Amino acid sequence: MLDFIIDETRCVQCGECAADCPASIIDMDGGLPRIPEHRESYCIGCQHCLAVCPTAALSILGKDPDKSAPVLPPSPDALENLIKSRRSVRRFLPDRVEGHILDRLMDVIAHAPTGKNQRRIRFTLVDDPQVMELIRVGTMDGIRKAVIDDSLPDGMEFFAKMVAPYDQGRDIIYRKAPHMIIASAPKDSAAPDADPFIALSYFELMAQSLGLGTVWCGFARWALQSVVPELGRTLGIPADHRSMYAMMFGYPAVSYARAVQRDVVGVHRVGPADLEGGR
Template sequence: MLNFRIDEDRCIQCGECAADCPAMCISLDNGLPEIHEKRCIRCQHCLAVCPTAALSILDKDPDDSRPLHKDSLPAPEKMETLLMGRRSVRRYKPDPVPKETIRHLLQITGHAPTGMNVRQTLYTVVDDPEVMNEVRAATLRRVKEVIEDPGLPKGLEIVGKYVAAGDKMGVDIFYRGAPHLLIVSSPHNGPSPDADCLIALSQFELLAATMGLGTVWDGLAKWAIARIAPDLRERLGIPEDHTIGYAMAFGYPAVTYYRTTQHDAPAINVVGS
């Protein structure tokens, strides 16, 4: 049930909820909104766009939502600095991130958009450094076993070189010593499983940076878990019918970056006059 309700004392009959509904399932009856439940995708656009907080859906109280106005959003210059200054961190302190902080990060990241608002994204997180050490050891052991027999999958032969280099230098090549790991997955049959996962991790990364945390997009971990030794995904509880979008190691950084980098201008294809 959608539990779509209108506070008639607050409703000014502006029609914004109907005009902005992506599923076009809201109509106006004598000026008041009505909803066609079967077409609703539960995006809550109607709740967000109502200027007087007159509309409730899914038992959500609009007064519990955070107000959106200029003062509640980051200044463009600060957002630019965050985007330009983010780094892939490969050196971490052993200190664990409080579990409450991790839960809060994931709760906010859960607002990331998904295709058709299916919201089937699964956040698999290792929040205990001791468990992370078990995952670390199991990953290295299993990948080495596969290297010996039957051999790495075609196209991933380079992983063997990374493993050898990591052994030689005493470096955790798969997780870079991070105390935590986040893997985002989504059902194969969803409208956009890969994109949904990458969008979520992008938002997690930026929010984590504002809390003083470092992150690294962990392609080696994704290869290990999704393609080289898929039994690891069972150990992590990732469903077989899920696409693993990507993995991200994170924690408190043991390195400080003092300035943004200066990349060349991107390739831009302008379509128009």
């Protein structure tokens, strides 16, 4: 049930909701927007119609348009600085991130785009530093056993080199971060490879704006998927989730004073000659 409702006292019959609907299921027959019953199943739940309505006359899926946040675009300079100054943090304080900040982060990444707006990403969140420590110890115990048994998967032999540093107090995998978030998606979703990465990109930028540090962690992904998969399963990641990636986060124990300087590389501008050559 879409619960598509039009407040006739507010609707100006501009037709923007119909024009912007990705599924083209809204029509303006009779002047007011409506969704014929036989088209309702094609709705992808994106709420574009609610967002584009200039007078907040449209409600769908039980959402009250008056409760939606207004659009307040950040300044280009501020957004550019946030992106350019973001650093991968590998030195964290042991402090736990407050619950209200975690809730805000999770609320924000719920708005990350997904293929066909399916929103089938599962976020496996470690919000307790003590649980994070158990994962850290369990991972290294599993790696140590695999080294002794000579059972590290092909291509994962490099994990053997992480045991000695760990025994000396260096956590190369999890970087002693107090928190971790894993984004995963089922293999039969519309964009299982892209969705988790898009969501974590949203997460890290919002985390940076809140004073947190993040680091993309391929080591954790490989360890939990291939070296100690039994530990990965205990985290509740479904077996049918093909794509997953992990990110460590917490309050940084390092402060960067400036952005780095990078040259633009790898840009190919398509011109008429490219198109003519493909004929």
